[in-house]
Amino acid sequence: MSEEPQKIVALVDGSAYSASVCDHAAWLSGRTGAPVELIHVLGRREAPERPDLSGAIALGARTALLEELAELDARRAKLAGQRGRAILEDARAILDKAGVAQITTRLRHGDLIEALAEVEADARMIMIGKRGEAADFAMGHLGSNLERVLRASHRPVFVASRAFRPISRMLVAWDGGASAVKAVDHIARSPLFQGLETHVVTVGSATPEALEGLAHAKASLQAAGIMAETAVLPGQPETALGKLVDEAAFDMLVMGAYGHSRIRSLIIGSTTTAMIRSCKVPVVLMR
Template sequence: MRYILCCIDNKNFSQASCDYAVKISNTMNLPLKFLSIIEHHHKAYKLNLSGNISLGEKDEILYELTSEEENESKEAIKNAKELLGKLKQRAQENCKNKIETLLIHGEVVENILELQNEIEVLVIGIRTNVEHAIGQNVKEIIRSIHKPVLLVNSEYIEPKNLLVAYNGSNESIKLLLETSSNPIFKEVKRDIVNLNTDSSKSIALLEEAKNIYEKNQIEVSTHTIKSENPKDLIEYFETNNFDILAMGAFGHSRFKELIFGSFTTKILSNIKKPILLFR
């Protein structure tokens, strides 16, 4: 059975991610599952490994490393279980559907991809600003999973205004088809924006996007931004006080991204409210 998956940790807007996941679960009438993944990338902080190590010291060092890693793992498991319990209790206050928790050991990306066929929408808490670069795990998840992903980077706000950035790419078409046939957020005002220096091309793209929504009796407004700079999209988003930005993700090849940079990454690194992505 499909469900809403909320991937959480102790660092990145876990409570806000919980609240958005509950909102989506209620809207789509699907079960909610909270997931915590414990990665084992142990670093030895206490041991001084510089210089030569005598034969007699090797066993002692190995014991200390093993003990340190074991204690670290126990602490991580304890914290993860406590967080899962708190979020489940928080979700039960408003969620109308079944709620489950799942604790997994291993790699974040691999484990989420293994669950891909069961996921309807993935919710992840992140920190996105100049001081905190987007984690590689988050980028790889967005690149790999073919489901809507809501990245939560601020405290919860009841969504009222949704801005959809549409450029006619396969990713943005999939996003429109997915969110119009089975809306992730209902009873919100939707605006579609296109960044384009060619006005006539922009009008055609916006009409195409508008028709997709109208087939499902969803009203939208449209607007052209005469630019191709992601900063102008963010400025329009902030000036008009939208609550969530929706867009297709990573439409270029990795080679092009190395040369020109990624539009998606630039948006992720600078936007201060949640973003809904579809790859």
């Protein structure tokens, strides 16, 4: 049995990716029996902020203008709250239709990372879309909130692709680093990954160290009842992994958030960022 916390936390913002986040959350819930908590965070700019006009009493027309601006801010905040509740209702409807039994919703004001810190202790997975409302689709930029979540979260992060498709084949990127070891351990312990066709690959040269690492990963998964194929791919991770995902029709990529050799500080690795940006399938990241 898994000892993971039970809740799946799905972050929804009304972007094109929100429906996909919900579809993937329903899939995760169906495989694990976990409840889903839907969270929409209203940014500080969307919260009502009535300015202090006490020092402007003698400003005449400007006082009236400031009051009008304050009323406008209040109306904007009210509309943002109504929109947030509508986003959560739409998300709940998707989960209801998919048969998710336990659903909760939470509308929060303030900072996304602060909201995440409050709930992630009870979460087995954090789910977020690759891009949010403000992301530049044409440039392939990652959403700014996604990058912040990846840096801040201590739980596995499931980065949803643009649209859901059934998941049966999983590619696990292995580089021998602590994040990769943790990813394999998590896969072995979680019911989410049971029954998926699993391939573990490392990119680079077939050194004794690389082969030993792959053998260790395979043995760990096999002990959990997961039969995995292993391979060494030539080239650079940024291109080789993405090419393999496309050519071999993998449905999901699992990898460590931090690389073994390149990353020594608490920043998301360049390989990780490149893979999320280029992959057309969901990416699960482990710290």
